[in-house]
Amino acid sequence: MKMRTPEPGIPLTATAVIVPVVLSGGAGTRLWPVSREGHPKPFIKLPDGKSLLQKTYQRVAQLGIRGDILSVTNRDYYFQSKDEFVSADLGTHYRPHFILEPSGRNTAPAIAVAALSLRALHGDNTIMVVMPADHLIKDVECFTETVHHAVEVAKQGYLVTFGVRPLTPETGFGYIECGAQIDSAGAAQVSRFIEKPDAERAAGFVESGRHLWNAGIFCFSVSTFLSELERHSPEIMALAAACIEASPAAASAGVLLQELDSDSFMAMQDISIDYAVLERSDRVAVIPAGFDWNDIGSWGALRQLVEPDEQENRVLGEAVLIDSRNNYIYSEQRLVATVGVNNLIVVDTPDALLIAHPDHVQNVKKVVHQLKSTEHATYKLHRTVFRPWGSYTLLEQGPNFKIKRIVVKQGASLSLQMHHHRSEHWVVVQGMAKVVNGEQEMYVNTNESTYIPAGTKHRLENPGLLELVMIEVQSGAYLGEDDIVRFDDKYGRCKSC
Template sequence: MTVIPVIMSGGAGTRLWPVSRESHPKPFMRLPDGQSLLSKTYGRAAALLPQGGTIVTVTNREHYFASKDHFAEARLPQHQARFLLEPEGRNTAPAIAVAAAALAAEYGEDAVMVVMAADHLIQDIAAFKKATDHAVALAQRGLLVTYGIHPTAPETGFGYIESGTSLDDLGGCKVARFVEKPDLATAQDYLRSGNFLWNSGMFCFTVGSILKELQMHAPEIAPLANECIASSPAQESAGVVLQELDGVSFAKLPDISIDYAVMEQSTNVAVVPAQFDWSDIGSWNALSQLVPADAEHNRIHGDAILIDTRNTFVHSESRLVATVGVEDLIVIDTADAVLVAHADRTQEVRQVAKQLKKLKHEAYRLHRTVARPWGTYTVLEEGPRFKIKRIVVKPGASLSLQMHHHRSEHWIVVQGMAKVINGGETPLLINTNESTFIPAGHRHRLENPGVLDLVMIEVQSGEYLGEDDIVRFDDKYGRTR
């Protein structure tokens, strides 16, 4: 029997703005212990596997390099990473369908998929593995299995599962029905009944079972998923198996969740009542619970001074935050945005992100520090005709061979050595405290030939300084397509 964890890593996490943004979504957020949700998910997936097992991640192409870095951070060299890269978001049913189609071709229809969300937090790995062993046993009987979480409060932000007929002595049951997010009175009734579980959004089934149920309840999806996989050849690079999903065939797949497409339609669904801790980190209130509280029920992550303050959470990434005479607040400070919200209204933070997107404000998509395959850049200051960046290039990494129509650039090396192509074909070596000037229209490339990070200050000047003023001629990360 082959068990394959499949990590769904999509969604913007808009309720956790301004830390979670479109180009840096919730799975990449650092928790108070310094690890990301995605890195923790990789570790949880690895716990299910023998040495040498495969972990599949379905994510957007733009998030591949960051995901690969987080996989490496999880320190799982004995496991193989496989990525299915979506050209655009298409919800969970298409993501699971293309994963099932890919695994059917590689491992056959008896392989068991354990579908996990990249942005959930589970601390008790042993209990998670025990629940998964239970789920796998039921999946081998042909059932579609979901993980149910015992409610600890009348939560109105989660969907619920009503347990039906018992299937074994371990608490596994057929699912009587799925229930949408209830109102408070209904959620209180569910809690009292003891027969309802939170719907965690995690699943376990054989490849053949999910493809059969998709054919039965959403017959348009499975053939399109097979077509997409057939049009998307896999390739291996540095020990990672990479499959970029064909954009034309993937766009034909409907935008629908696996719950609506299959789970709520099927009569062949079971639920495993999980005995582990679980959180979908769906709001700043949920994340604040990971930080110890003081005597006034305040929680601090970062540098803060709280005076006459109660029941307040402060998250500060780089600056000192001070509060005086306040209570019941959420204060989130980042380099370019500050969120202040009442603790009872953190679910409404998504409205801020929605409004920013409507206004086409960059704070919806980007942080001041932006991750790139080769490292990061940070916007330090900008004006009508200039922009100053701090650029960090990882050892052995290089930017694309590129050109700008509307701006010139001045590069000053402050740490390490830069290998630069500037107009000609012969590379220049630029040492610390040295610089080079790149006129608009010059082909240029920056590379770090050393073993330590290369740090530079870039001063841009010109009539237009947008990130889209880049013409790429060659790129080791495939961004010339």
């Protein structure tokens, strides 16, 4: 690629608005069975109890950039994402801005709509710092320094990407070859991008000193990005502009929310920013990152977060290991025992068990593809399913019955609804429930119950200060989750209300 020094577009001042943009839409199929379509990788809890998304929000806050934090995510993940933002406890200096995709279309469409939205809100001078929600970075101070360096390079008219010094000949990452230096701090023009290489080429890249892992973190001005998008992918630019025009942002309760128009967004090509813009542009720079960087993309990466014992076994949960070495055991509920086994990854969840060799963890996604092709429920949902009001856990089911544990957050309520084919018996085991049962409104205390006949309008609400926990017993000829008619819903799931 022949490089040129980019001509500055709209002059950028030192006071240009800087907005962190968090991309949080990936399903994380290589981390099945913990990551699933209904509860994907950004929400996985790490050994310290925090999710990857929560850590990303906290890392963004430590940049010292106050104002909006923009998250691009699937509309099905909105309420979980908002909960993670609140749990990050960032204080009052940050406003969450959510752009909700109807379905994932990769990073180019996601960043395109984000850039156009930010241009409408803050102008062409806005600097975007784009980062995935599934990276783990511990050296936040160095990360902050690198971001501020990237902002200065972006003001010169570059599309800046972050590169990580390769420690090993990794074949699972893309590489960046550095060209001419831009400044004395290490920024360089990008000579070329290289797809995931074989082991021999990867070893040569490590030895060359000119190659970096592509970290997937970017920084650029709105004006530079949109001009390059228009130049190299005009169809995406046109559709993204139409999508934002049809998707106005609305502020409510301290949140700026933008639900994307489905027709125009889904018409965009499913393509990464690398293919759509960066590999075609001659305005790309790379900054070598001095911070630690862990792309949590497989069980091999998560394994490294756990301290090993004397036999190099790493355990999260309860396990007994006899004559076993170099194993990773993850168990959410049950005791796992191993006898005489080495070099295994064992991931045990309530409804699915994964056993894999460390050398083949990249192929876990093939399990998900097979499950999805047969419409097996475990590709999408856990036994515990999260809802805007809380969660439910499937405890037991059989012909014509299903038993759930329902947890309702403080102040939350389920929709006013009705089921055609099933009746429900609710038993309160913690807290107090406010229940609408037909024409009757009542309070149900701990160790009390109520019965909802099929065809009866009903609603469950938690008016208390503690979580409401109930056992629900469903009975009927059909117990599918789609047997629900909503008449009113505070979370916007009732389109005809």
